[in-house]
Ligand SMILES: Nc1ncnc2c1ncn2[C@@H]1O[C@H](COP(=O)(O)OP(=O)(O)OP(=O)(O)O)[C@@H](O)[C@H]1O
């Protein structure tokens with residue numbers, strides 16, 4: 001599904017990612033953990049195609065295509081979805097309106113008909129139910145005045161509507177209360193399927209209790225310094241990052 | 255094109271689509287302005303004597319006035335002797351009595367613009383008065399309206415058929431010598447629409463005037479007068495386009511609104527005059543005086559304008575709130591792209607007690623566009639408990655454009671409540687990226703964000719004019735749940 005090799009990224013001349021390798025197979029869920037400022041959001045943004053990041057080396061291939069050569073909207077239409085760490089507010093634009101444009105842009109890209117109003121509303125209602133969101137959220141401006149938790153839930157609602165092939169969730173669990181975390185996790189789990197991969201960026205084991213990952217990676221010093229199964233997250237929880245960063249045996253071969 | 259393009263984003267970058275010239279034989283006065291020209295204009299329309307006197311008086315005063323220079327716009331001085339003050343399609347020489355007599359080319363022109371003049375094809379529920387250069391070429395649904403006492407006709411016709419009514423109100427809101435351009439208009443006005451809504455009548459359809467400048471070196475000086483008698487209601491929409499020409503053309507209109515006790519006038523403009531090319535060559539100079547007066551208690555006047563065209567816009571639709579508890583509103587979107595300049599805003603003058611006004615102004619600047627909001631809220635001594643709320647938001651796209659805000663306040667009564675909010679924002683990279691990450695093209699993302707920015711104004715426009723079915727859908731979806 002996704003293959004990143006030797007990815008090097010700088011921001012304003014500062015190297016953030018330095019030869020990062022990561023491979024995510026179809027249907028797999030990978031968790032990426034790592035200290036603040038280690039480059040997790042940078043990785044997510046580079047996958048999605050945000051401006052301001054200079055890729056100075058390496059490659060990213062998605063379903064066999066060179067992802068880095070595509071404009072952000074092309075990547076989205078091909079099935080790359082980013083749940084933002086800080087979802088953006090767009091005043092005056094109804095949530096449902098952005099969604100409709102987004103869904104139809106992707107459908108058009110796939111050569112499908114645009115959804116008519118009735119079918120669209122039906123789909124919207126079904127997905128709202130999945131995330132236990134009230135219908136009024138549809139008609140409020142995108143993220144405007146949403147609480148932190150509501151914004152995160154709205155991201156996963158959008159993901160459910162867009163049915164991506166690869167979803168990168170950047171700290172979607174931060175800011176969620178216990179009940180909301182459960183609902184969002186259930187929402188993500190309901191979307192797990194053999195042809196959909198998920199990258200979860202998180203700081204907390206708690207999320208991984210609900211969404212059980214196939215692999216867990218630790219990002220530090222610009223690369224993946226340690227990978228393992230779900231137990232790795234438990235070890236991290238117990239011992240902190242100092243443990244991985246200082247353990248020479250964990251540093252992957254350059 | 256439909257006059258109410260609600261999709262501003264689309265307008266930002268696109269070429270001017272209404273820039274065609276209609277090849278029609280025209281009766282055009284040679285350029286130049288003097289008393290003989292004014293006598294000619296007046297004679298051409300068989301005007302009552304009082305009108306000629308009024309024109310000449312305005313002309314004499316205008317000659318002693320100076321072009322205003324306080325606005326945040328720049329242009330070379332205008333040579334008023336180089337402009338022709340009258341142009342009429344030739345076939346109109348003996349005035350068409352019905353649509354059948356109209357030059358088919360003219361009908362075609364309006365069809366191209368998306369404004370059907372043939373009544374059977376006319377937009378449902380909208381009566382149209384079409385003004386081509388200096389004359390009105392067709393007014394639809396006139397007879398139907400006449401049955402309920404509504405008068406909707408070219409001003410020249412109103413002068414002939416209802417001279418006393420016109421005389422009572424003409425110049426009563428915008429006096430002949432109000433300002434430089436209003437004085438010029440009073441001297442040389444050639445056409446415009448006249449509307450009278452009788453007591454207690456709610457006008458059953460939108461009234462609409464469509465202006466088009468076609469002839470070369472011609473100025474357009476229309477004058478519109480709308481009177482809503484006690485307890486009546488009318489919604490009026492004005493649209494305008496012009497061909498693409500390398501020279502600047504002058505449009506100096508006057509609009510007067512009179513709302514009597516308990517009456518309500520809603521006046522919407524979608525101004526899409528030719529803005530000039532990317533380098534700022536050509537385009538319309540749009541110097542317009544628009545003013546309404548709430549002459550009775552509980553009267554209400556709302557101006558809604560979407561200003562996307564013109565090389566220069568100089569325009570301040572205003573409301574004089576004379577009646578107690580009368581209400582004035584101003585909703586505006588002004589967009590400037592390339593080298594366009596706009597200096598626009600409003601004046602709300604609180605005279606009666608308990609009067610209130612609302613000002614919502616949205617300025618969008620792109621390219622090298624310059625956009626200024628200029629607003630005056632004036633509360634006179636006797637205006638007990640007046641209220642005003644003003645909100646002026648500017649949106650910048652790119653870093654070569656400019657936004658300026660000049661809010662003026664004159665409050666002579668301490669019981670007034672005045673609120674003013676202003677914001678300036680750049681169209682955000684993060685907003686654009688968010689939309690693109692969801693699959694929208696950059697263009698669609700810009701359009702979406704800009705439309706969101708203008709929403710409070712767009713929702714004031716008559717629904718019938720919303721263009722794209724897509725937009726209509728989103729509006730109805732939005733309305734679906736409270
Ligand atoms: N636009 C930018 N300009 C300057 N520095 C940047 C920019 N974007 C990221 N950085 C820097 O890159 C580094 C990595 O940031 P990033 O947001 O990827 O970290 P993170 O792992 O997601 O951290 P957190 O856990 O706090 O979310 C940080 O030092 C950050 O300050």
Ligand SMILES: [Mg+2]
Nearest residue numbers: 040041042085
């Ligand atoms: Mg981050």
